[in-house]
Amino acid sequence: MSFHAIDAWWWPYLFIIVGGWLATDMWRFVGVYFGGKLAEDSELLVMVRCIATALVAAVIANLVIFPSGALAATPLWLRVGAGLAGFAAYLAAGKRVIVGIIAGELVLAGGMLL
Amino acid sequence: MDATDGNTAETTGSRRYWLLRGVRSAFSIPGLILASAFVGFAGLARDAGLTLAQTVFMTGIVWALPAKVVLVGAVIAGNSLPAAAFAVALSSVRLAPMVVALTPEMRTPKTPAWVLYLLSHFVAVTSWVLAMEQFRLVPRPMRTTFYAGLGGTLVLGNMLVVAVVFIVAGRLPPPVSAALFFLTPMYFLTSLWGSARERAGQVAMVFGLVLGPVFHLLTPDFDLLAAGLSAGVAAYGVHLIGKRRRKA
Numbered sequence A: 001m002s003f004h005a006i007d008a009w010w011w012p013y014l015f016i017i018v019g020g021w022l023a024t025d026m027w028r029f030v031g032v033y034f035g036g037k038l039a040e041d042s043e044l045l046v047m048v049r050c051i052a053t054a055l056v057a058a059v060i061a062n063l064v065i066f067p068s069g070a071l072a073a074t075p076l077w078l079r080v081g082a083g084l085a086g087f088a089a090y091l092a093a094g095k096r097v098i099v100g101i102i103a104g105e106l107v108l109a110g111g112m113l114l
Numbered sequence B: 001m002d003a004t005d006g007n008t009a010e011t012t013g014s015r016r017y018w019l020l021r022g023v024r025s026a027f028s029i030p031g032l033i034l035a036s037a038f039v040g041f042a043g044l045a046r047d048a049g050l051t052l053a054q055t056v057f058m059t060g061i062v063w064a065l066p067a068k069v070v071l072v073g074a075v076i077a078g079n080s081l082p083a084a085a086f087a088v089a090l091s092s093v094r095l096a097p098m099v100v101a102l103t104p105e106m107r108t109p110k111t112p113a114w115v116l117y118l119l120s121h122f123v124a125v126t127s128w129v130l131a132m133e134q135f136r137l138v139p140r141p142m143r144t145t146f147y148a149g150l151g152g153t154l155v156l157g158n159m160l161v162v163a164v165v166f167i168v169a170g171r172l173p174p175p176v177s178a179a180l181f182f183l184t185p186m187y188f189l190t191s192l193w194g195s196a197r198e199r200a201g202q203v204a205m206v207f208g209l210v211l212g213p214v215f216h217l218l219t220p221d222f223d224l225l226a227a228g229l230s231a232g233v234a235a236y237g238v239h240l241i242g243k244r245r246r247k248a
Helices: A010-034 A043-065 A069-073 A076-092 A097-113 B008-026 B029-047 B052-062 B065-077 B081-092 B095-106 B113-120 B125-137 B140-169 B174-181 B183-195 B199-218 B220-247
Strands: none
Touching: A010 B052, A010 B065, A010 B081, A010 B095, A010 B113, A043 A076, A043 B065, A043 B081, A043 B095, A043 B183, A043 B199, A043 B220, A069 B174, A076 A097, A076 B183, A097 B029, A097 B174, A097 B183, B008 B125, B008 B140, B029 B052, B029 B065, B029 B125, B029 B140, B029 B174, B029 B183, B052 B065, B052 B140, B065 B081, B065 B183, B065 B220, B081 B220, B095 B113, B095 B125, B095 B140, B113 B140, B125 B140, B125 B183, B140 B174, B174 B183, B183 B199, B199 B220
16 A cells, blocks of 8 residues: 555545645644644653654655755765764854755765765 | 725725735745745655646645655655544644634624634645734735735635646756755654744654654654654653643
């Protein structure tokens, strides 16, 4: 039952609707329904935020460590180095996301040119 | 009813004004950064074997970028639909408290519920941050209009960005595509750290970065769920221990 499991035009869309839209918008609707009833700093929400953050971080690390496509042709040390350099630049610039992205990309591009 | 809202003709006129103000707010530094992240996402989705139509459809209907990156991650890993939906649902729980915080800010006693449910679809990190920042400059009865302009522009604009990049991506030289693929991790690496509301979020991020690849090697079928749950719960444990220590 994976994304490429059923060879029909509608299957990927059903996969996106159930796995993407339903799984995401249900939380937005829950948010409207409970608007104001949930305390932002409740302990349950702290744990929920931790799991959500860790999940996205896991995806990010996998994109850097086990990339596909053109990025796979670059050496592992360069990808990790560019990520760390971009993150360091982000912190040094007072947490400016745009600085981190540009710095990381420059290190990656520099490494590919060498 | 406040005094500025008395005249009907004036209200209709200013409704268009506030809609356009919302549209204009989308063209900002956070909006530009988001567009760059979507440039990366288009490359990622193309590489995962999605078609142009599927990618643009996913952009509009899911909207939250972390959810989409997790979904495409599950597609690449060949995960089943229930596993993919569960992982995406876990990554999207954070939207509920965001909507809980935003809704009271733009609701008036006259706002129909369907408007709030419809607008909640636009909630993702960037539009939420921009709205929370600018609502104080917008008269309360105009806030739903303002947010419709802001959120609608971000969603439609990035659907366009994704479509264009998807078409162009196949013709790019490999180093340029490599740089393009690197945009998504770079965007989240920095913005996740900044959006963490407590130290525990940053601990969770570090644990997730380390455990993601580890579980990818150990349990390729459930790597995201296993890494997210174990790293997240571990970070929450650290948070509880720290809290107890501060109290003692």
